[in-house]
Amino acid sequence: MQFLKWAWALFVFLFLTAVTQIGGVIYWLSLFLGRWTDTLSKKRWIRAVYRLASFFILYGLATFLLVPLLARPLGRVPLPLRETHSLQPLNGMSCLLNRHYVRADLRQTAFAVAEQMNERFPETKINYLDANFPFFNGFPLLPHLSHNDGKKLDLAFCYRDSKTGEASNGSPSFSGYGVCEEARAEEKNTADFCAQEGYWQYSILTKILSQSKKADYVFDAERTKALVELYASDPKVGKIFIEPHLKSRLGLNSDKVRFHGCGAVRHDDHIHVQLK
Ligand SMILES: [Zn+2]
Structure with a gap:
């Protein structure tokens, strides 16, 4: 016993x-x-x-x-628990589980980008998702192996209410993950490609997370493009991951916007930003 x-x-x-x-x-x-x-x-x-x-x-x-x-003295600060400078957690669980820590310069960038989004698109709030744990470089924030140094931040896409067509600050996914803006027939389908290559985990979140609110929202291409471009224009930002079909659909030309590889999970449900 x-x-x-x-x-x-x-x-x-x-x-x-x-x-x-x-x-x-x-x-x-x-x-x-x-x-x-x-x-x-x-x-x-x-x-x-x-x-x-x-x-x-x-x-x-x-x-x-x-x-x-x-x-703080060890190099990481929390993102806000409630809306601050137009930045907010999509799901308060991120804060409750200590998954909302970043380096101070990343928080500064996140505030600046969210404020600029709010100026350009009034009423817009930017929803952040998983960031990093508060302590130790190399300690991964599962299931994100790379979120281990305070330099990584995931953000929700922007959406419109599918019934009214109005810009919304909500998300079709409770956690911000797993509800995807899939490739259209004429677009490059990376999820299919990775599955054929044997990467079983690439689309796993779409299978285990609820899709019940998917029909309530439509992807807001204009605001999501602006969000990615604002992050890309910050000299401190090194890479941004988004699914290749969305990179071409949104006309994102920055060479910081990259494909993350089949070894990760798909990024047509959220944006990943990382510092240099
Ligand atoms: Zn990420």
């Missing part, structure tokens, strides 16, 4: 570390704290509630107070 207990604790530690970076350490701390909270009641279910509560309280304090303070 003791072995099973330790194996379970190790599994939870590894899982929380992979998903939130700091969650595993917080879990261990809450286990130690549990030795004290266990003395407060004889009822098993009350003890379990205390343990769970101590984990969530410690995790919340660390995520929102301690981690931003520690990450």
Whole structure:
């Protein structure tokens, strides 16, 4: 039994570390704290509630107070929790899971681009997706292997409401991933090409994430093109990944806009930006 207990604790530690970076350490701390909270009641279910509560309280304090303070001198800052300079998280879970950290110069660029988008297209807010964890170069933000140095940021495309035709700040995907603006019949179909080459993972997100809101939105080519071009015009930005058929459809000429390769996942659901 003791072995099973330790194996379970190790599994939870590894899982929380992979998903939130700091969650595993917080879990261990809450286990130690549990030795004290266990003395407060004889009822098993009350003890379990205390343990769970101590984990969530410690995790919340660390995520929102301690981690931003520690990450800054080590070179990373959090992106905003709520709309700031027209930049916002598409899904608050990114912030809750500590997946919204970037280098300060990338945050500066992200604010500047979002503000320019808002000036050019009033009411526009730019939705950011996964960025990086707060600490350690080389620690990947799964499933994105390259998001490991504070220099990477994913952004949602811009959309229009399919019923009204009005510009929207929403997204057909809950997470911002997996709902794609596919290649038309006459366009280069990279997803098919990569599948034929044997890269089974290339379109995996389209199969596991909900497509139920896809019909509610249409891809906004004009604003998405402007968004990519604004990032491309920043000298600090080194590469931007978007699916090849969208690069040609939008007429994106910058040589920073590249194909990411079949070894990654498709990028006709979001934009990936990285610093030099
Ligand atoms: Zn990315």
